[in-house]
Structure formats: structure tokens, C-alpha cells
Amino acid sequence: MAKAEEGTDWAGLLIKVRDRQDKAAFAQLFRHFAPRVKGFLMKSGAGAALAEECAQDVMATLWQKAHLFDPARASVSTWVYTIARNKRIDALRKDRRAEPEELDWGPEPEPDQAEVMEAQEDTERLGQALAQLPAKQRALIERAFYGELSHSEIAAETGLPLGTIKSRIRLALDKLRHHMT
Amino acid sequence: MTIRHHLSDQLLMAYAAGQLPEAFNLVVATHVSLCDECRSRLGAFDAVGGALMEEIDEIAMGEAALEAALSRIEGLPQATRAEPLKPAGIFPAPLADYIGGDLSAVRWQRIGGGVKQAILPTGPDASARLLYIPAGKAVPDHGHRGMELTLVLQGAFADDNARFDRGDVEIADEDLEHTPVALAGQDCICLAATDAPLRFRSMLPRLAQPLFRI
Numbered sequence: 001m002a003k004a005e006e007g008t009d010w011a012g013l014l015i016k017v018r019d020r021q022d023k024a025a026f027a028q029l030f031r032h033f034a035p036r037v038k039g040f041l042m043k044s045g046a047g048a049a050l051a052e053e054c055a056q057d058v059m060a061t062l063w064q065k066a067h068l069f070d071p072a073r074a075s076v077s078t079w080v081y082t083i084a085r086n087k088r089i090d091a092l093r094k095d096r097r098a099e100p101e102e103l104d105w106g107p108e109p110e111p112d113q114a115e116v117m118e119a120q121e122d123t124e125r126l127g128q129a130l131a132q133l134p135a136k137q138r139a140l141i142e143r144a145f146y147g148e149l150s151h152s153e154i155a156a157e158t159g160l161p162l163g164t165i166k167s168r169i170r171l172a173l174d175k176l177r178h179h180m181t
Numbered sequence: 182m183t184i185r186h187h188l189s190d191q192l193l194m195a196y197a198a199g200q201l202p203e204a205f206n207l208v209v210a211t212h213v214s215l216c217d218e219c220r221s222r223l224g225a226f227d228a229v230g231g232a233l234m235e236e237i238d239e240i241a242m243g244e245a246a247l248e249a250a251l252s253r254i255e256g257l258p259q260a261t262r263a264e265p266l267k268p269a270g271i272f273p274a275p276l277a278d279y280i281g282g283d284l285s286a287v288r289w290q291r292i293g294g295g296v297k298q299a300i301l302p303t304g305p306d307a308s309a310r311l312l313y314i315p316a317g318k319a320v321p322d323h324g325h326r327g328m329e330l331t332l333v334l335q336g337a338f339a340d341d342n343a344r345f346d347r348g349d350v351e352i353a354d355e356d357l358e359h360t361p362v363a364l365a366g367q368d369c370i371c372l373a374a375t376d377a378p379l380r381f382r383s384m385l386p387r388l389a390q391p392l393f394r395i
């Protein structure tokens with residue numbers, strides 16, 4: 001199949017997985033994300049076999065928990081990242097990780113296409129901003145997210161424009177709360 | 182509910198990166214459950230992980246990986262949206278999970294002066310406990326080593342500088358020495374986590390500490 005990279009509507013594919021158990025959509029997500037998850041886990045110190053197995057688990061979780069994905073709050077990449085991170089904690093640290101209460105109750109929200117686009121564009125813009133950071137600063141962020149820094153070594157001053165992303169998520173949450181009550 | 186004392190960027194980023202000790206994860210997850218402001222800030226840090234995921238060097242999956250995945254999901258039920266699992270009590274879901282219920286499920290241990298605590302089972306890098314401080318009573322005077330997070334779940338406490346109500350989290354480091362007091366009206370219940378043993382000044386001799394695992 002053609003390389004469907006730039007401009008692929010990942011959120012749309014995941015919603016097809018969620019609403020129609022669409023296997024073709026799942027396969028497209030798998031081809032894109034599984035090798036990235038495997039790369040992430042190997043950078044985090046997993047061997048190839050463990051990373052492959054965990055990447056399979058991550059993709060199975062994506063299938064099973066698709067209903068928890070809120071395209072107004074996160075891009076698919078971000079959501080996949082959080083699943084992969086939790087898998088890493090499970091597999092490499094064997095810690096239990098408390099997760100915030102899910103906000104998935106109430107009627108199925110119809111995804112607002114403009115919000116969905118914004119969430120994906122946020123991640124793309126963030127990628128560009130990351131690429132433009134001084135090498136040293138970028139390396140520090142990568143090391144933090146690949147699990148090479150302890151919590152006291154992590155400096156939250158990233159130099160990345162996170163304020164706009166935060167505000168957008170906040171709006172989406174306010175809207176969701178409004179629907180929930 | 183207006184929360185005035187939030188998590189720091191450093192804690193949220195370390196949580197997003199998956200690098201906090203288990204006991205701190207619990208405090209972060211519990212606060213975020215109560216605080217949409219920090220949930221949004223956490224979402225922004227998670228997005229950094231998402232952006233890195235897009236840039237990362239891919240490592241090819243094995244030959245038959247996709248077929249294996251497709252046949253695996255064949256037999257996997259998809260979860261559906263749950264009915265509101267609104268916790269009825271004072272503990273948000275992540276904390277209720279650790280305790281195995283709400284307030285009535287807590288196994289308190291008296292530590293003197295009407296103050297009670299319950300140690301929660303977490304990994305060894307940091308410890309978490311619930312504290313019960315009767316209204317009007319002082320939390321035993323203590324200094325800190327390392328970092329200590331205290332999240333109010335019921336009632337309120339105040340020290341010389343600030344007041345902390347339900348949802349507020351106090352972040353104390355080694356420089357802080359203070360005497361928090363539970364405010365009148367309602368007994369105060371907090372979730373506290375620290376990555377170093379606390380040293381109580383007045384209430385417990387140092388020798389007694391191992392006994393209480395604090």
C-alpha cells in the first residue's frame with residue numbers, strides 16, 4: 001500500500017476502529033505506529049524481542065481501549081505514546097502506575113472535526129518546534145522521555161510552546177464537563 | 182471547587198515521561214482526577230511524547246507481525262464506554278483503587294495526639310500514606326529530606342504561609358520547616374508521599390520511625 005504519511009487522518013482511522021471494528025483501519029495504524037513503538041521501547045532499553053512483544057501489546061491495547069481515545073484532547077501519536085509509556089513501566093520497572101480517572105462517561109461525543117484537526121496539528125507543530133531546538137536541549141527532552149533521567153534530573157523548562165496546547169485541551173475539557181453534567 | 186495549589190511542571194513532565202516513583206504517581210493521578218487545569222498541563226507534556234513518537238527512528242517489526250496482530254484482535258473484545266463510575270466518597274478512582282474502597286476501607290494506625298495514618302503499598306523509591314488529623318490539631322512538627330507532596334482530600338490545613346483545601350497539593354522540599362494545622366470544622370484527611378523518611382520532631386523519637394515505616 002502507498003505510503004500514507006503526511007496528512008493521514010489518524011484520528012479518523014482510530015474512530016473507525018472504535019465504532020466499526022474496522023480491521024483495515026487497524027492495519028494502517030499498525031504499519032505506522034508499531035515500528036515507532038518498537039523503536040521507542042528499544043531506545044528505552046528493551047531488547048528487540050521484548051520490544052516487539054510489547055509493541056504487539058500496545059497495538060492490542062489500542063484496539064481494545066479505542067473508546068477511551070478523545071480526539072479533541074490528544075492526537076493519536078500522543079495517545080499511542082501514553083500507552084507505550086505505561087507498557088514500558090509495566091515491562092521494565094514492574095511498578096504499578098496510577099492513572100487519572102477516565103472522563104469517558106456520558107453519551108458518545110460526536111468528534112468535532114475542527115477540534116480533531118487542531119489536536120493533530122498541535123502534535124505536528126510541536127514536532128517542528130522540537131526539530132528547531134538547540135541539539136543539547138532536544139537531547140535532554142529525549143533522554144527524559146526515553147527514561148534515561150530520574151525525576152529530579154528532569155527540567156520542565158523545555159523551550160517548547162506548550163501553553164497553546166494546554167489551553168486547547170482545557171477548552172476541550174470544559175466542553176466535555178459541560179456535556180457530562 | 183477552586184484549586185489554588187497545583188502540581189509543578191517538573192512533576193507533571195516527570196509523570197508524562199513515566200519517571201516518577203510509584204508513590205508520587207499516585208499523588209499526581211489523584212490530583213489530576215480533581216483538577217482539569219493540571220489535566221490540561223499534563224496533556225501538553227504527553228503531547229511532547231507524542232511528537233517524539235512521530236520523529237523516532239522506526240524499527241521494523243518481524244515478518245508476520247501484522248498477521249499476528251490481526252489474528253490476536255480477532256478474539257479480543259473491545260471495551261465500550263462505561264457508565265459513570267462516579268466515586269461516591271472522598272477518594273478519586275486511582276486512590277480508591279489503592280485502598281480497595283472508600284474511607285471505610287482504610288486501616289488506620291494511631292500515631293499519637295489523635296493523628297492516624299495508613300501506609301499504602303507502593304514501590305520502594307518513595308512512600309505514600311493517608312494522614313488523618315483531627316480538626317484544630319497540628320500535624321506533628323516536621324522537617325523534610327527529599328521531596329514531600331501532601332494532597333488534601335477532606336477538610337483543610339494551613340501553615341504560616343498558605344491554606345490548603347480539598348484538591349490542593351503542597352509541595353515541600355528540604356528547605357521547608359513548618360507546622361501545618363488542620364483547620365476547625367472538619368477533620369482533615371490527606372494523601373502524603375515522600376521520597377525520604379520524614380523526621381518527626383516532637384511526637385516520635387527517631388528510634389520509633391522504623392516501626393511506623395515513615
Ligand SMILES: [Zn+2]
Pocket residue numbers: 184186187188212216217218219220
Ligand atoms: Zn492542579
